[in-house]
Amino acid sequence: MTNVKSWEFGNRLLTPGPAISKFSLTFFCIRILLLFILNKKITPMRSEIQVFQDYIRQRGLRRTPEREQILREVFAIHGHFDVDELYLQLRGKRAKVSKASIYRALPLFIDCGLIREVDFTDGHWHYEHIYGHAQHHHLRCLGCGEIQEFQGPAMQGLEEQLAAAYGYQIKGHQLEVHGYCTNCRGAE
Numbered sequence: 001m002t003n004v005k006s007w008e009f010g011n012r013l014l015t016p017g018p019a020i021s022k023f024s025l026t027f028f029c030i031r032i033l034l035l036f037i038l039n040k041k042i043t044p045m046r047s048e049i050q051v052f053q054d055y056i057r058q059r060g061l062r063r064t065p066e067r068e069q070i071l072r073e074v075f076a077i078h079g080h081f082d083v084d085e086l087y088l089q090l091r092g093k094r095a096k097v098s099k100a101s102i103y104r105a106l107p108l109f110i111d112c113g114l115i116r117e118v119d120f121t122d123g124h125w126h127y128e129h130i131y132g133h134a135q136h137h138h139l140r141c142l143g144c145g146e147i148q149e150f151q152g153p154a155m156q157g158l159e160e161q162l163a164a165a166y167g168y169q170i171k172g173h174q175l176e177v178h179g180y181c182t183n184c185r186g187a188e
Helices: 022-039 048-059 065-078 083-092 099-111 155-168 184-188
Strands: 008-009 012-014 115-117 126-129 137-141 147-149 175-178
Touching: 048 065, 048 099, 065 083, 065 099, 065 126, 083 099, 099 155, 115 137
Parallel strands: 137 175
Antiparallel strands: 008 012, 115 126, 137 147
C-alpha cells in the first residue's frame, strides 16, 4: 500500500490516487494549478482616475472635472513635465484650466501616489507619473541636462535593511546620479 497525500484546496479535497503515472501526475499538477488560478480572485489594477476619486472621497474633498482633466493629461504625457508644459498642452486641447488649478492639483496627485517631483535644477519642479510603473532612478548629465532612466533592483534590499535597522516604515526613495554623458565628456 502506498502512502497517498491529499491536499485540501478551498472546499475541495485533491488526491492523486494510488497508481500515479508520469502522465497522471502531470495532469494532476495542471489541475491543481488551474484550480488555484480559478479560485484566486484577480483584481484588475484601478485606473489613476479611480485612485484619485477614492483619495478625494476619503479626505472629504470636492471632486472637480478640472482636477480629473489635469490628471488625464498628466498620464497622457510619457516623460517628465513641468507646470508650463502641462498648462500649454491643456490649453492646446481648449481645456478651461488655470495654472493655479494645476498648482493646487499636483500636491494632491503626489500625496495619493500617482506622480512625484523629480527635478528642481532649473528653478522649478518637474514631475513624472509613477502609478503603474516600475520604480526607476535617474542618471543626469551635469553638462547638457540629459536624463537617462534606469532600474536599480538592489534598492529594494537596501530599503528592507534600512527598515529593519532603524525601525522605519519605508514609503519610497529617489535616487539621482550626476555625471557627464559621452557627448559632454568629449567636449571638455
